[in-house]
Amino acid sequence: MNVIKALNWRYSTKDFDPNKKISEKDFVKVKEILRMSPSSTNLQPWHFIIANSDEGKKRMAKGTQGFFIFNEAKILNASHVILFCSRLSADNDYMQHLLDVEDNDGRFPNEEIKQNVNGGRNAFAAIHKYDLKDLQHWMEKQVYLNIGNFLLGVATLGIDACPMEGVDMKALDEEFGLREKGFTAITAVSIGYRTESDFNTTDKTPKSRLSEQETMTIL
Numbered sequence: 057m058n059v060i061k062a063l064n065w066r067y068s069t070k071d072f073d074p075n076k077k078i079s080e081k082d083f084v085k086v087k088e089i090l091r092m093s094p095s096s097t098n099l100q101p102w103h104f105i106i107a108n109s110d111e112g113k114k115r116m117a118k119g120t121q122g123f124f125i126f127n128e129a130k131i132l133n134a135s136h137v138i139l140f141c142s143r144l145s146a147d148n149d150y151m152q153h154l155l156d157v158e159d160n161d162g163r164f165p166n167e168e169i170k171q172n173v174n175g176g177r178n179a180f181a182a183i184h185k186y187d188l189k190d191l192q193h194w195m196e197k198q199v200y201l202n203i204g205n206f207l208l209g210v211a212t213l214g215i216d217a218c219p220m221e222g223v224d225m226k227a228l229d230e231e232f233g234l235r236e237k238g239f240t241a242i243t244a245v246s247i248g249y250r251t252e253s254d255f256n257t258t259d260k261t262p263k264s265r266l267s268e269q270e271t272m273t274i275l
């Protein structure tokens with residue numbers, strides 16, 4: 057599906073068909089979309105908990121109790137649910153690990169380029185840690201970039217999605233032991249296939265966006 061078509065086809069699906077499961081072939085692509093997102097300095101400060109079973113979705117639904125109950129069915133009836141998590145720190149070990157992976161992948165034609173990339177990444181991280189004091193927020197922004205990439209990416213595959221900030225992140229941090237592992241939950245995204253009766257399909261409730269005139273200044 058081309059990009060403009062996908063952007064108009066996709067909508068936040070409120071009612072997933074519990075009987076429709078994403079194929080193994082598409083699941084491979086879904087995982088590749090998650091992994092291939094760009095991030096500032098290639099920091100990739102994320103981890104994905106993916107519910108691919110009823111048991112996994114039940115665990116994920118522990119984040120939709122109480123106030124967030126309106127999102128419970130979107131998790132239980134989806135094919136898969138991805139919990140996007142952000143790193144809590146970018147320490148020297150992690151920075152070295154990134155550099156090693158890039159080196160193995162052939163990113164550095166010579167030692168000077170390697171040291172420049174390493175220096176640049178550490179300099180950006182230091183600016184956010186010490187000057188702006190927003191290192192975690194900066195890493196979270198990279199996770200949101202991945203989420204945007206993901207919503208469009210799965211739409212091109214004809215897969216429906218619902219992003220959900222309406223989830224108890226603390227409960228999910230606890231459920232998956234995320235903080236101990238150096239991560240925290242940011243947003244969940246359910247994926248699968250819409251039901252015909254979903255009230256939010258675009259033929260019943262068309263998409264609404266601010267106009268080009270209001271949102272753009274073209275020079």
Ligand SMILES: Cc1cc2nc3c(=O)[nH]c(=O)nc-3n(C[C@H](O)[C@H](O)[C@H](O)COP(=O)(O)O)c2cc1C
Nearest residue numbers: 066067068069070127218219220221222223243263
């Ligand atoms: C980061 C984010 C969090 C959202 N959280 C929820 C949510 O918890 N529950 C829900 O039903 N929709 C949620 N939405 C869906 C938005 O309301 C929806 O994207 C917006 O109204 C635009 O409509 P569209 O996605 O159908 O084009 C969220 C969307 C984003 C991008």
